[in-house]
Amino acid sequence: MTELMYREALNEALNEEMTRDNRVYLIGEEVGRYNGAFKVSQGLLDTFGSARIVDAPISELGFTGLAVGSAMVGLRPVVEMMTWNFAILAMDQIVNNAAKLRHMSGGQLRCPIVFRGPGGAGGRLSSQHSQALEANYAHFPGLKVVAPATPADAKGLLKAAIRDENPVIFIEGERLYAIKGEVPEGEHVIPLGKADVKREGKDVTIITWSRMYYFCEEAAKALEEEGISAEIVDLRTLRPLDEEAIIASVKKTNRVVIVEEGWPHSGVGAQVVDIIQSQAFDHLDAPIQRVHGLDVNMSYAANLEAATQPDAPKIIAACKKALYREDG
Amino acid sequence: MTELMYREALNEALNEEMTRDNRVYLIGEEVGRYNGAFKVSQGLLDTFGSARIVDAPISELGFTGLAVGSAMVGLRPVVEMMTWNFAILAMDQIVNNAAKLRHMSGGQLRCPIVFRGPGGAGGRLSSQHSQALEANYAHFPGLKVVAPATPADAKGLLKAAIRDENPVIFIEGERLYAIKGEVPEGEHVIPLGKADVKREGKDVTIITWSRMYYFCEEAAKALEEEGISAEIVDLRTLRPLDEEAIIASVKKTNRVVIVEEGWPHSGVGAQVVDIIQSQAFDHLDAPIQRVHGLDVNMSYAANLEAATQPDAPKIIAACKKALYREDG
Amino acid sequence: MTSGGGRVDRCRRQPTVSSALTKDQLLTMYRKMYLIRRFEERAGQQYGLGKIAGFCHLYIGQEAVAVGPVEAIREDDYMLSAYRDHGQPLARGSHAGMLMAELFGRDGGYSKGKGGSMHIFDIEKHFYGGYGIVGGQIPLGAGMAFASRYRNEDRVTVCYFGDAASNQGSFHETLNMASKWKLPVIYICENNRYGMGTAFNRVTAVHEVWKRAEAYGIRGEAVDGMDVLAMYDAVKRAAEECRAGKGPVLLEANTYRFRGHSMADPANYRTKQEVEEERKNDPIPRLQAHIQKNFKGVSDEVFETLRKEVNEEVDEAVKFADASPEPSLEELWRDTIVEEGEEDVKPRERVLGAKVDWPQLPGPKDFEVTWDLEPRDPPAEASKS
Amino acid sequence: MTSGGGRVDRCRRQPTVSSALTKDQLLTMYRKMYLIRRFEERAGQQYGLGKIAGFCHLYIGQEAVAVGPVEAIREDDYMLSAYRDHGQPLARGSHAGMLMAELFGRDGGYSKGKGGSMHIFDIEKHFYGGYGIVGGQIPLGAGMAFASRYRNEDRVTVCYFGDAASNQGSFHETLNMASKWKLPVIYICENNRYGMGTAFNRVTAVHEVWKRAEAYGIRGEAVDGMDVLAMYDAVKRAAEECRAGKGPVLLEANTYRFRGHSMADPANYRTKQEVEEERKNDPIPRLQAHIQKNFKGVSDEVFETLRKEVNEEVDEAVKFADASPEPSLEELWRDTIVEEGEEDVKPRERVLGAKVDWPQLPGPKDFEVTWDLEPRDPPAEASKS
């Protein structure tokens, strides 16, 4: 085990996979000489050269489609989206081409490609720059969607994503790049589609992913003091969802809180609600509680931004609600 | 009451609103001389001239943004998306500009604009052309989302959408343009955000919208023969959702089936599930059943396309499941 | 080859290499063009019979734009197009029956009937589709060329798109990158003057697509798209430039579709005279005239025999498609996601049991990346103009 | 005005109208440029103190690109820009305190602190934002010009964007439409040579943005963006063309940002020498020199006094922002959706209780649409090239 920052873990994953496989290259804005807007590609240009660490113009639709085309004929591109807010410009190439190539060609082609970059609020960036958009991609068959919370998961899942034969949406936490965590030495690959029970508990299940995980831990610790034992299930992969892990935990605690950074309407959390009520209806002792970003545009002002996002107190309140202990 | 086709009802709405308000204009591909790819704008160029019925180049991002800019300074554009599959190219202008202008300007600006066009499968068009994408827009605060099923609703809701002070996503049924229905004479405006109980029933509530409504009616009739009384709630507006109407019907029947054309993961149906379980948990006698498009890419082959989509038999089976009468 | 009039004035004349083509080569071109013509006529007819559904975009009138380039490049060069995509694969030798079966939505189609008319893929013949979003294939073509350059292959990619597609942002973004990185890609704009019902010139400020090349610092050229030899010459030159590292190139093929945009389109937006005028440019009789002028003793019978053969081939194709079953319902759950260890599907092997040599893609260490896409220069230099 | 060297050679020289400017007008320009300079310096400082957060993009070095055009157009002409958006509103007379308050995220800001540095809107002064998605404002500018033309107003729209933004598809799609429909919009590309850490020339095939105008059949012109009078002249001409229905125009202002891309950027991608070289072009001393050369007896004191006044004004702005409270939490639920019957917010009225004459937008029948955007022509004509 070594302690690494989230961004360092990602950097290691890229470095290892690019060393292992010459077909893997990174393309995006500022990935090369600038070493990445968030320094994830630090040093890679010097190691791999300008054909494998490609500084692209600000042409999201163009360079994303270019990468998809190269994947059709055997390369394995990693496309860095400076943030997912900007990737909306490239969404057509992701959902209409990458996600459908295998199908349109009747199995003749595959599109092994990773689209990665930060999602969620970066901190005081206002409405256009603060969006958690995973639900928009999780909606599409033909894609896989991953959103790691810890450095270890970031490394293990990125390596798996690069080796996957399908297009993978890899959403990093814009505010997680500097967090530290233990990362296993050597070959460390985490299969996509597997959730991780990050904290065992028996009274209530908290289901979450990405940055929200840390608020959940904070909440769980506080609840513990009050004698409430919360289990935390980190989904890690949002498509396909690990229904088994979700249901197993629900059957254990019978009470559920789902925590996501994004907006409620047709969010990933809503899908998790549906999975639970349809597969464990009789195991629910209370309505499932959702904690999510407020259903409004994100403001720049410090107090408004804070109030818009989930935090530990909101999660604690939701858990108590799920436990019918509002005034607990 | 006069009987009109869905496309004629939309045409009347456009014609009336453009006559009433010179600020309203229509822009899109083929809307002018070609009279619209689906003939919704039939005859409007001759009536209103080329500045108000604007034939645009195939530049979805560009003409959508152009329309948004004109709305910022007092026009009321209606943007025709030839289909919503192509509008993905314009999504940035819709969700990052139109949906956020009011907020970014702190209330100085408003963006009264309608984005309209067909959604869902058109029939044997394969994966890129057959998508029901309402969930992707319903996810965003700052937008309203409408999806009418009948000619009367199409007319009344389009008129309301054009008069609304906010950006409205108006999704028409690609296969509904030729269906006929009674449309009230004279001024006929239906407020956004109100669902419509299209069929009264007491045993099970079927919640749906757009083209799926017709399959639900078919199913309800068949169920009636078997002595099962189904209530059909046509949401009509998907954002904001009419939670009152939903809950009222659930409390009445205690059993729910949600029918949508699109994919299940993070679909609008999932959000409806969450609303119900969180607000009427104790009124549910059975898990909520969802009928939706299969979670795969749409095929061109007739048999595969049919099997991918919801239909009356699937809805009937779901209702029986909700009623614990699988072998009914 | 004598011009059939039309917009040849818009073409910059160039020295021809096509003059070296043998009679047999020219007859092959004729056969391919006529095959496309006949195939499309039958497809239209089958559409009328309800055996083909959805959108079906015919290539009739544009045959030369597919055949000239195919003859001018190597078999292993990459090619892709939009949804008007029956002509190129036929020119590259795809199985007409399997192509028709795809149009019918049958299991015997190249994509098991999943793609249909708009999404033809024949990877064995290096034809990479078949795209329904206007302009969507333009960046893909650059990416395929990027891959060739990345692996030091001397392959070129030929990417087709329509006149109207040139107004998409993807065109702008891609041509800038393709030029900056000198990608070996030949962009052929099939200017048939209309995007659906809208005349290109009605919605476009500058009417000559080839002139846009200058904004990206690449070579642009207008070509008579009704002249298969002009297309052959232009693409031969462009391919040489690309293989020599001087690409990309933007070619504007001035052509015309004799039918409506799709089977659904009555094409009332153009006049009978206009269509008749253009039909005089029909590339197929033009090539016949050229052959007969340059090779004495190639009698009309030779062509009749050829056409008869092709007619039979296309009859067979229709029979083949008719005989092919619907895909099995298990196919619903295949091809949306590549499952662990799943192989790629080889259509001719799957459908005909044929032995195919499938394009082998280099593995992780089968090649070294020696390309320096952006040679280092002192930062100061970078900002000089 | 003498060139400060740099890339003036890239500019096509034109007859100047700026020579007619009076001393007072020139001093006003000087004052505005210095106001921007000082405001931005203090903003940078306040960022350092943690009172401003997120992204903050300073305009230092580019002042002439905002001030020249503002002086050249009418007060009621529309203007919008990207996220580097403090200069234009200050030049148009926005309240410096309220602008600083927006940067602080306070209730006294133009957007109640909801937008912050990247989203400045002052509709009273016809400044329409402030956009964070690179290239996102380019179509908006054409749309605002479309509205003016639609209502027969002789207003022009000035839309700014960066060099790197010119590689976005929105640029291509919009310029084609703006040209085809002759929209009265002036596009000013602020070519400060970098998009974040990437030199424009490193990722762009053709280094002169103005040259792209030709691809859209409009007039393109390079202007010395470090010369406020050159900017004034170029925009005066362009505005006349637009009002005369000859628009749009694409201007490339060759300028330079003396600071990093944003407060977060150390700008290691450029050399000290390069920056020093460009600082010799500082537009503010250049204008002072010009004034003192052409108007005898304008002593250094005059400028010192001006600067002192401005310094105090900016001190006041900071005090104003400091004194402004955070927005109330009720604001969370406002401004995402316009509620039934809700009025627009007039910032100076809301914050200062000032009487403002808010731009009145014509109602449903306040105007007739007489514009024929595409005069009818026989279909045949439509397809002629």
Ligand SMILES: Cc1ncc(C[n+]2csc(CCOP(=O)(O)OP(=O)(O)O)c2C)c(N)n1
């Ligand atoms: C992004 C997008 N917008 C609109 C359409 C609908 N559409 C299909 S083909 C077409 C016209 C394209 O014309 P052109 O590019 O000239 O190709 P051609 O059909 O003439 O071969 C349009 C508008 C689409 N498929 N994709």
Ligand SMILES: Cc1ncc(C[n+]2csc(CCOP(=O)(O)OP(=O)(O)O)c2C)c(N)n1
């Ligand atoms: C679509 C999009 N892609 C990327 C970014 C991140 N980004 C913000 S500013 C910028 C550079 C833009 O450079 P330029 O257009 O030259 O404007 P300048 O900052 O030099 O004024 C980038 C890449 C963004 N905001 N939007």
Ligand SMILES: [Mg+2]
């Ligand atoms: Mg065309």
Ligand SMILES: [Mg+2]
């Ligand atoms: Mg710049």
